[in-house]
Amino acid sequence: MKALYAHGARDLRLADCEAGPPGPGEVLLRVRRGGICGSDLHYYNHGGFGAVTLREPMILGHEIAAEVAELGAGVSGLAAGDLVAVSPSRPCGACRHCLKGLPNQCENMRFYGSAMPFPHIQGAFRQEIVALASQCVPAGGLDAARAAMAEPLSVALHAVRRAGDLLGRRVLVTGCGPIGVLAILAARAAGAGEITAVDVADRALGFAEQAGAARLLNTAADRDALAEDSRGKGSFDVLFECSGAAAALAAGIGALAPRGVIVQLGMSGEMTLPILPVIAKELEIRGSFRFHEEFAVAVAMMRDGRIDPGFLLTDTMPLAEFGAAFETASDKSRAMKVQLDFAG
Ligand SMILES: [Zn+2]
Numbered sequence: 001m002k003a004l005y006a007h008g009a010r011d012l013r014l015a016d017c018e019a020g021p022p023g024p025g026e027v028l029l030r031v032r033r034g035g036i037c038g039s040d041l042h043y044y045n046h047g048g049f050g051a052v053t054l055r056e057p058m059i060l061g062h063e064i065a066a067e068v069a070e071l072g073a074g075v076s077g078l079a080a081g082d083l084v085a086v087s088p089s090r091p092c093g094a095c096r097h098c099l100k101g102l103p104n105q106c107e108n109m110r111f112y113g114s115a116m117p118f119p120h121i122q123g124a125f126r127q128e129i130v131a132l133a134s135q136c137v138p139a140g141g142l143d144a145a146r147a148a149m150a151e152p153l154s155v156a157l158h159a160v161r162r163a164g165d166l167l168g169r170r171v172l173v174t175g176c177g178p179i180g181v182l183a184i185l186a187a188r189a190a191g192a193g194e195i196t197a198v199d200v201a202d203r204a205l206g207f208a209e210q211a212g213a214a215r216l217l218n219t220a221a222d223r224d225a226l227a228e229d230s231r232g233k234g235s236f237d238v239l240f241e242c243s244g245a246a247a248a249l250a251a252g253i254g255a256l257a258p259r260g261v262i263v264q265l266g267m268s269g270e271m272t273l274p275i276l277p278v279i280a281k282e283l284e285i286r287g288s289f290r291f292h293e294e295f296a297v298a299v300a301m302m303r304d305g306r307i308d309p310g311f312l313l314t315d316t317m318p319l320a321e322f323g324a325a326f327e328t329a330s331d332k333s334r335a336m337k338v339q340l341d342f343a344g
């Protein structure tokens with residue numbers, strides 16, 4: 001059985017890996033699809049991000065769909081052959097944040113494919129993996145490609161929860177990569193009013209349009225694209241900042257109306273922001289990090305057809321072509337979501 005290890009920047013290697021038999025409460029899974037995420041790309045291109053760097057080889061990957069191969073003792077509700085979406089979120093359930101009902105803030109989180117702790121938490125880009133049955137959400141009726149999108153969709157649903165009531169609200173989304181586009185889908189599902197999408201590439205804005213954004217603004221073509229929305233005290237109720245670019249955050253702050261809410265999802269390092277309008281317009285800045293219970297919600301919303309993120313998938317490549325897959329995923333002019341196919 002093979003797994004995809006990152007040894008450092010631009011150094012990926014396919015190597016053998018063992019998956020033991022499933023213990024009590026566990027299942028052995030045969031991985032079918034794995035989506036390449038922004039964090040995987042940071043490890044691939046730079047060996048990490050900010051203070052988080054690879055200090056030992058780490059299996060990448062946390063967006064997977066798999067087939068149940070074998071059940072451990074005491075597992076119910078799953079059967080061999082079931083397609084499942086696998087949550088990479090493994091909180092301890094015992095620290096004070098878990099006990100407060102904030103499992104995504106767990107002190108001892110073992111999130112797949114993360115170099116934040118040391119030893120690093122090994123990821124899920126492998127042909128077989130033993131997981132807790134509680135991580136597996138049955139995805140019958142979905143294809144493996146969509147089931148593997150439950151993870152990024154959960155990130156967007158958590159952000160929508162952080163934003164609070166969206167019913168009829170004017171929403172601005174800056175940065176239309178996979179998370180920005182999924183935030184548009186999630187905001188629409190939560191009843192948002194008019195959604196305006198901002199990016200520096202028309203191609204990304206095309207995906208935002210497909211997701212249901214009513215207005216598309218290219219700030220590379222027109223630096224003042226938000227001028228009208230920023231007149232007076234601004235006009236948007238909620239900003240989902242998904243680019244991690246300081247300029248986008250500053251422009252969004254200028255376009256938010258008094259008491260507007262900023263949900264910051266984009267993460268590319270430290271940012272400076274104009275604090276005076278935050279004070280004067282009484283804006284609220286809210287972080288949004290990962291998810292937990294939203295994972296099952298994401299699968300349910302896809303299964304009943306309320307959200308279909310399938311159009312985000314631009315490329316699927318076999319595991320053996322991991323090099324080409326990571327190169328494609330790194331090139332935003334070609335790719336939106338790239339998945340690896342682990343079959344065979
Ligand atoms: Zn992800």
Ligand SMILES: [Zn+2]
Nearest residue numbers: 092095098106
């Ligand atoms: Zn915990």
